[in-house]
Amino acid sequence: MIIRKKYLFYLLAITSSVIAAAVTGIDSFVGSLPVFKTDPWAFAFSLFFVGVIITLLITLILSIKIKGESLGAKILDPSFKQIRIVQKNEMKYHLIAGLVNAINTVGYCAIISTVQDPSVILSFSQIVILYLLLMESITEKDVPTLVEVQSSVIVTFGAILASISLTGEFQLFPIIIVFLVVNPTWAIFSIYQRKLKIMKIHNRPNDSINIRFWNVFFSCLFTALLLLIYDIFTSGNHLITGFVTSLDPYYFLLLVLTMGTTFFSYVLYIRSLGLGKASVNNAIRASTIIFAIPFSILLIQLGVITEFSTDPVMLIIKVIGLVLIVMGIISFALTVVKSYIFITVKPGTPIKETMLKLWDIRGVSHVSVTSGKYDFIVKVSTRTLLKGYERIIRKIEEIETIKKYHWESVLKDWEKI
Amino acid sequence: MISAYILITMLPGKTDKAIKEMRQLDNVAKISIIAGEYDIVIRAQVKNLEELLNVTDQIQMIEGVTKTTTQIIEKEISLQ
Structure with a gap:
């Protein structure tokens, strides 16, 4: 269920x-x-x-x-x-x-x-x-x-x-x-x-x-x-x-x-x-x-x-x-905002290093290295979107190996018991 | 065990009905409705790639699903 x-x-x-x-x-x-x-x-x-x-x-x-x-x-x-x-x-x-x-x-x-x-x-x-x-x-x-x-x-x-x-x-x-x-x-x-x-x-x-x-x-x-x-x-x-x-x-x-x-x-x-x-x-x-x-x-x-x-x-x-x-x-x-961030990195950059940099950002709960259109899918939890911007987006932008990212907020979610 | 994210784009107005059907699928661990380029993110947990293919097939058969993008997880760090 x-x-x-x-x-x-x-x-x-x-x-x-x-x-x-x-x-x-x-x-x-x-x-x-x-x-x-x-x-x-x-x-x-x-x-x-x-x-x-x-x-x-x-x-x-x-x-x-x-x-x-x-x-x-x-x-x-x-x-x-x-x-x-x-x-x-x-x-x-x-x-x-x-x-x-x-x-x-x-x-x-x-x-x-x-x-x-x-x-x-x-x-x-x-x-x-x-x-x-x-x-x-x-x-x-x-x-x-x-x-x-x-x-x-x-x-x-x-x-x-x-x-x-x-x-x-x-x-x-x-x-x-x-x-x-x-x-x-x-x-x-x-x-x-x-x-x-x-x-x-x-x-x-x-x-x-x-x-x-x-x-x-x-x-x-x-x-x-x-x-x-x-x-x-x-x-x-x-x-x-x-x-x-x-x-x-x-x-x-x-x-x-x-x-x-x-x-x-x-x-x-x-x-x-x-x-x-x-x-x-x-x-x-x-x-x-x-x-x-x-x-x-x-x-x-x-x-x-x-x-x-x-x-x-x-x-x-x-x-x-x-x-x-x-x-x-x-x-x-009533005060938790969860989001996914889909990330593409520049070719020839070390994946492990970027993974650890992403993991070090406060509010990040999952960092997944994936094969396909995106190199990373990151899941984050914050109390407000403002905090998400200040604490997470700014830090992601500081990681030089990241080429492109987009943030998608979770509106509702279900999990298997 | 193989884990994958399946990113789904939907036709407008079909999401609620599609979610009900997705919740019935085996090997689906999490479902999230999101706002942005995609409409739904599913986290699937399967034993092999054959099972993953079955899951994506079943998702694509659901009315209102226009596109799926599968991202297989190679490595992961998580709090939970």
């Missing part, structure tokens, strides 16, 4: 958000259990330990071939063939993503154990967009535009407002953990997961299912290592507690439920990371806060969290926050 790329991107990111909201609800319940409430370190290890087992099992099931195509390719990611060993060129990215995910999860478990309402926890995390914008301007080939900064600020303030109202409380400890641990590590994690997703493995796009499996595997290793060091220095037994608790059938099934659901949320998130920038993805993921409300209500009914305030002022603040989040996401969606 072929659908519009923009819709695919938003469909993946929003579906991932809905599942993430459900996961946070389940995590809140599991985190409120006495053994984990007092020991977030053990909780983090248990999540990854059981996570490796369930993720491996799901990945093996998704590797089953049906009519020559794997089940995973049919239902989750067309790039997926089967479970495979990590390649040498992706190892570095997996190690970094695994390490930061381990640290992030320990921080997340510490918050979950303190604040049980998922809509509050999720709202704090949305500030990660600002970290991502800063990091992308350093690491990616694109700098944030005014629209991106404005939209991110709108989403962030929306998220902060949405986070205050449900319980009427504002706790300092979780915010410190979010700012110093959860958000920086999540920003690095998103960037490295995106790097992995846009890599080519055996001349095929890297698949999100293997990326997720290996991420859980390395995260588990790093969490175990961190806990071991922590236990040695503090004479604690968090690692053993986490391991023993994971083997208890009741806890094991709860952890299978949370990590099994997380698998699908992450696979869709990684896929959407391959289609758009990490900051834009996280802006869309801010909608998780909206989806978390039904889960918060469910948790109130189950008696896991206390009832939230129905003070009209608080409710108005909450609604304003949600409206800001939606506005921010829409403004992201």
Whole structure:
């Protein structure tokens, strides 16, 4: 099936958000259990330990071939063939993503154990967009535009407002953990997961299912290592507690439920990371806060969290926050201009050199060397046509080997799922 | 795997119907409506040149298509 790329991107990111909201609800319940409430370190290890087992099992099931195509390719990611060993060129990215995910999860478990309402926890995390914008301007080939900064600020303030109202409380400890641990590590994690997703493995796009499996595997290793060091220095037994608790059938099934659901949320998130920038993805993921409300209500009914305030002022603040989040996401969606540039070069000029010069231009997303009427077809993405002219056309005109070019703006596009 | 761009010129007023038919074709990875010398750009992914020929044949059979220009990709760098 072929659908519009923009819709695919938003469909993946929003579906991932809905599942993430459900996961946070389940995590809140599991985190409120006495053994984990007092020991977030053990909780983090248990999540990854059981996570490796369930993720491996799901990945093996998704590797089953049906009519020559794997089940995973049919239902989750067309790039997926089967479970495979990590390649040498992706190892570095997996190690970094695994390490930061381990640290992030320990921080997340510490918050979950303190604040049980998922809509509050999720709202704090949305500030990660600002970290991502800063990091992308350093690491990616694109700098944030005014629209991106404005939209991110709108989403962030929306998220902060949405986070205050449900319980009427504002706790300092979780915010410190979010700012110093959860958000920086999540920003690095998103960037490295995106790097992995846009890599080519055996001349095929890297698949999100293997990326997720290996991420859980390395995260588990790093969490175990961190806990071991922590236990040695503090004479604690968090690692053993986490391991023993994971083997208890009741806890094991709860952890299978949370990590099994997380698998699908992450696979869709990684896929959407391959289609758009990490900051834009996280802006869309801010909608998780909206989806978390039904889960918060469910948790109130189950008696896991206390009832939230129905003070009209608080409710108005909450609604304003949600409206800001939606506005921010829409403004992201409506401000991308994509174009093709068809280029002919002067005879006898080195193709590779010109290719690299084109690739170095900011905003260029594809450079294809082609045989036929044109020597290069370049695909670009900019926020405005003015920026396209100033940043791209001027740079192309500076390349001496280019004989002729013409720019054709994309009005609408579709991509195969 | 061979990737190629197929640049298409259309008769006025036929684009929407043609796009619907193009979306049904196998081996078509991306379709873009563009403004300029060409009207539509298709990115095809095929196993061999024989399949590429089939794709271009099928495109040329669609009502409203007046010209196709095929550009086979020899090398590519991309973010996605």
